[in-house]
Amino acid sequence: MYNSKIIGLGKYVPENVVTNNDLSKLMETSDEWIQERTGIKERRWVKEGDGDTTATMGVKAAKVAIERAGIDKDEIDFIIFATLSPDMYFPGPGVQVQHALDIKTVGALDVRNQCSGFVYALSVADNFIKTGMYKNVLVIGSELHSHGLDKTTRGRGVSVIFGDGAGAAVLTREEDTSKGILSTHLHSQGEHAEELVVKAPGMGTRWVTDILEDDDKDDESYFPHMNGQFVFKNAVVRFSEVIMEGLMTNKLKKEDIDMLIPHQANLRIAQFIQKKFELSDDQVYNNIMRYGNTTAASIPIALTEAWEEGKVKEGDTVVLAAFGSGFTWGSVIIKW
Ligand code: ACO
Numbered sequence: 001m002y003n004s005k006i007i008g009l010g011k012y013v014p015e016n017v018v019t020n021n022d023l024s025k026l027m028e029t030s031d032e033w034i035q036e037r038t039g040i041k042e043r044r045w046v047k048e049g050d051g052d053t054t055a056t057m058g059v060k061a062a063k064v065a066i067e068r069a070g071i072d073k074d075e076i077d078f079i080i081f082a083t084l085s086p087d088m089y090f091p092g093p094g095v096q097v098q099h100a101l102d103i104k105t106v107g108a109l110d111v112r113n114q115c116s117g118f119v120y121a122l123s124v125a126d127n128f129i130k131t132g133m134y135k136n137v138l139v140i141g142s143e144l145h146s147h148g149l150d151k152t153t154r155g156r157g158v159s160v161i162f163g164d165g166a167g168a169a170v171l172t173r174e175e176d177t178s179k180g181i182l183s184t185h186l187h188s189q190g191e192h193a194e195e196l197v198v199k200a201p202g203m204g205t206r207w208v209t210d211i212l213e214d215d216d217k218d219d220e221s222y223f224p225h226m227n228g229q230f231v232f233k234n235a236v237v238r239f240s241e242v243i244m245e246g247l248m249t250n251k252l253k254k255e256d257i258d259m260l261i262p263h264q265a266n267l268r269i270a271q272f273i274q275k276k277f278e279l280s281d282d283q284v285y286n287n288i289m290r291y292g293n294t295t296a297a298s299i300p301i302a303l304t305e306a307w308e309e310g311k312v313k314e315g316d317t318v319v320l321a322a323f324g325s326g327f328t329w330g331s332v333i334i335k336w
Pocket residue numbers: 028029030033034037038114115116156157158160161196227228229230231232235265266269293295323324325
């Protein structure tokens with residue numbers, strides 16, 4: 001048995017900055033409301049004509065991660081791509097990355113676990129490496145939310161939260177099993193699937209010919225629906241549980257955490273967890289103020305920035321944790 005470890009990290013965010021004041025020109029909202037409830041000051045939304053898509057942003061982040069990993073693209077044995085906003089209904093963006101990076105014909109897996117997507121993807125990568133099946137795995141989280149949001153007052157409870165961007169990590173084999181990813185922990189609770197959902201396009205209830213005939217501009221099933229307070233209440237409980245599960249599995253205490261990188265869902269959720277685990281501001285990395293919630297991309301973007309700023313160092317105990325639509329949640333415990 002081996003462990004896996006992260007040897008390269010990269011991120012890409014679109015240049016176009018959208019402030020809370022910009023949003024207040026599109027819908028009835030305010031900088032004050034958004035900052036008070038979520039901590040978000042601005043987010044990046046792709047600009048028409050720039051050519052950014054979920055796949056292309058993922059490719060850009062991946063190129064940086066591969067270069068920093070110091071390996072050749074053809075040493076990558078497997079690609080995992082987490083997103084809730086793929087360019088196409090199918091195939092998913094994993095194969096687009098394989099083609100765009102001109103990597104030999106390795107497997108490409110798409111992960112559909114929304115805000116927990118990157119944690120799920122890391123867990124899959126880690127286990128493929130642990131068993132010896134693959135040596136180097138490329139993991140990407142990327143989202144283009146801005147094309148799918150209702151940017152009118154009707155959608156303001158959701159659309160002010162989400163941003164576009166991508167992050168990527170290259171994992172490789174680590175022979176010392178006291179280092180690298182120590183454990184991953186995944187959960188789901190499908191009874192709450194419709195508390196945070198985009199229902200369409202889906203083949204479950206409607207014929208595609210009916211959808212095309214309807215042409216209903218008021219059809220809300222294409223937009224995200226979120227029962228915000230219910231999601232919030234579940235998030236704070238599940239984040240705490242799954243971090244504790246990870247610590248206990250590795251016989252660690254909360255005092256052992258050097259850096260917690262929570263999925264950037266809402267600054268208030270991160271602050272709640274910080275208080276609960278009695279962590280200082282230096283022990284929790286947040287960048288939701290600048291990017292909003294980028295779903296599967298939020299953890300790899302934050303991890304990349306924390307690493308770039310020297311806040312994640314060799315020997316550190318790093319905890320990643322996520323919660324989101326599904327509901328799904330999970331954690332990753334890393335000895336860096
Ligand atoms: N601007 C101004 N007012 C608004 C806005 C807005 N953008 N959005 C909603 N409001 C209004 C509502 O209409 C409501 O008005 P009313 O009292 O007159 O009816 C009032 O503000 C309060 O609305 P709530 O939805 O109750 O606001 P809340 O305090 O719950 O904050 C929020 C909303 C920020 C969404 C919060 O519930 C939250 O962060 N939830 C968790 C989100 C999360 O963690 N998601 C998981 C990850 S996402 C994923 O997996 C895809």
